[in-house]
Amino acid sequence: MSKYESVIGLEIHAQLLTESKIFCSCSTTFGNEPNRNICPVCTGQPGVLPVLNKKVVEFAIKTALALHCQIAPYSIFARKQYFYPDLPKDFQISQYELPLATNGYVEINVNGNTRCIRIHRIHLEEDAGKLVHAGSDRIQGSTYSLVDFNRTGVPLMEIVSEPDMATPEEARAYVQEIAALLKSLGVCDAKMEEGSLRCDGNVSIRPVGDKNLGTKTEVKNVNSTKALKDALDAEIVRQIKAVDAGERIIQETRHFNENTGQTISLRSKEEAHDYRYFPEPDLVPLEVSKEWIDEIKQGIGELPAEKIKRYVEQFGIKTEDVETILESPGMAEFFEGAIRLYGKPQIVANWLTGEISAYLNAKKLEIKNSKLKISTLVGMLALIDKGTISGKIAKEVIVKMLDTGKSAEEIVKESGATQISDEGELIKAIQEVIKNNPKPVQDYKDGKKASITFLVGQVMKVTKGRAKPDLVNKLLEKELS
Numbered sequence: 001m002s003k004y005e006s007v008i009g010l011e012i013h014a015q016l017l018t019e020s021k022i023f024c025s026c027s028t029t030f031g032n033e034p035n036r037n038i039c040p041v042c043t044g045q046p047g048v049l050p051v052l053n054k055k056v057v058e059f060a061i062k063t064a065l066a067l068h069c070q071i072a073p074y075s076i077f078a079r080k081q082y083f084y085p086d087l088p089k090d091f092q093i094s095q096y097e098l099p100l101a102t103n104g105y106v107e108i109n110v111n112g113n114t115r116c117i118r119i120h121r122i123h124l125e126e127d128a129g130k131l132v133h134a135g136s137d138r139i140q141g142s143t144y145s146l147v148d149f150n151r152t153g154v155p156l157m158e159i160v161s162e163p164d165m166a167t168p169e170e171a172r173a174y175v176q177e178i179a180a181l182l183k184s185l186g187v188c189d190a191k192m193e194e195g196s197l198r199c200d201g202n203v204s205i206r207p208v209g210d211k212n213l214g215t216k217t218e219v220k221n222v223n224s225t226k227a228l229k230d231a232l233d234a235e236i237v238r239q240i241k242a243v244d245a246g247e248r249i250i251q252e253t254r255h256f257n258e259n260t261g262q263t264i265s266l267r268s269k270e271e272a273h274d275y276r277y278f279p280e281p282d283l284v285p286l287e288v289s290k291e292w293i294d295e296i297k298q299g300i301g302e303l304p305a306e307k308i309k310r311y312v313e314q315f316g317i318k319t320e321d322v323e324t325i326l327e328s329p330g331m332a333e334f335f336e337g338a339i340r341l342y343g344k345p346q347i348v349a350n351w352l353t354g355e356i357s358a359y360l361n362a363k364k365l366e367i368k369n370s371k372l373k374i375s376t377l378v379g380m381l382a383l384i385d386k387g388t389i390s391g392k393i394a395k396e397v398i399v400k401m402l403d404t405g406k407s408a409e410e411i412v413k414e415s416g417a418t419q420i421s422d423e424g425e426l427i428k429a430i431q432e433v434i435k436n437n438p439k440p441v442q443d444y445k446d447g448k449k450a451s452i453t454f455l456v457g458q459v460m461k462v463t464k465g466r467a468k469p470d471l472v473n474k475l476l477e478k479e480l481s
């Protein structure tokens with residue numbers, strides 16, 4: 001048992017899925033040629049004025065409601081001032097005092113235990129641009145850098161938790177929960193690897209039972225929930241070693257190196273006063289009416305936590321399957337549609353979370369953009385039920401269905417992959433296997449009953465998986481007796 005415990009709080013930056021930027025009408029489309037999505041406002045030219053995008057506020061309110069926050073009827077934007085080449089105005093418009101929402105919570109599930117993590121605040125801000133370092137992916141080793149302002153002014157929502165997480169596992173579960181929630185609300189696509197969801201972890205240690213917080217460090221550069229967990233694990237180990245060696249923890253920002261699994265010091269952590277925040281004079285205070293909040297509330301559908309509960313209760317499927325289904329956009333609708341046509345929820349869930357998810361993930365596809373239709377999936381399941389194809393063959397058929405959009409029937413007809421139900425044909429295959437495998441056959445006859453499994457496998461091989469294993473087993477036993 002360690003004599004220390006860790007305390008973790010997270011800041012999540014979520015890129016909101018609006019078509020235009022937060023303070024101008026430039027497009028937010030990702031991947032355009034550099035410096036195409038820009039205008040005088042987002043590049044900080046003199047004499048221009050920002051105009052707040054209403055959709056951005058709506059998305060933030062939606063999130064705040066789903067996270068049980070109090071929404072401020074009156075909040076203000078502020079200038080956060082710092083100098084960096086990716087920030088053309090030399091300040092970022094953010095919210096400091098009086099953020100849009102405060103005091104919420106979210107429930108997370110870790111190893112079967114439910115924990116409540118409090119949300120400290122949610123505020124809005126604009127993103128900065130992006131530096132492209134020539135000859136290197138970092139500033140070190142690069143001879144010059146270029147700046148791309150396409151991302152400048154893209155709306156960000158920052159969700160700040162209270163330091164309520166005790167372990168890196170809880171931190172990971174928290175980010176997964178928030179990501180699922182944002183996706184289901186349709187406000188953010190939450191792709192950590194593409195940077196549309198970014199996460200910084202604040203972590204400190206203290207002697208077990210101590211109520212005071214230790215000095216925290218901030219861990220940056222994690223682009224997956226696994227990297228977040230690994231980074232926090234590494235940082236906790238480092239802090240414990242340092243404290244045990246009599247060193248003092250310094251408040252600083254640390255960079256996680258995924259290759260070495262270590263965190264390294266990046267810079268000493270800024271204090272809020274370093275940014276000389278002051279109210280943004282070019283924007284009026286943001287006033288949110290109760291009527292508008294009510295209207296947005298009406299538009300929020302079922303939240304992931306509610307959906308998980310309902311699926312488990314109503315359909316009796318496994319919680320982890322529900323989570324996989326909800327992670328993929330459009331899959332819940334597909335799932336419910338298939339159940340309406342076919343029933344058997346766990347079988348549908350197994351296919352969706354197994355072969356179909358594997359295919360979609362490999363191709364970076366969403367199910368609604370794939371060639372698979374609810375009716376064709378149900379058609380394939382019916383062929384398995386009728387015994388026309390085996391479950392094993394079906395795994396190949398589903399890939400062809402996803403590739404071509406054809407029905408299972410068409411594919412089976414073309415490839416002749418139907419199950420062999422003609423016993424005569426099967427017996428021929430069995431006799432061939434018996435002839436070619438004298439040793440296992442003798443073993444079986446000598447009482448080693450387990451060797452029949454091997455022979456069944458050989459028959460399946462000869463018939464290219466088109467036989468029913470239980471029928472093969474039965475016929476083999478007969479032949480060998």
Ligand SMILES: [Zn+2]
Pocket residue numbers: 021024025026037038039040041042043153
């Ligand atoms: Zn612009």
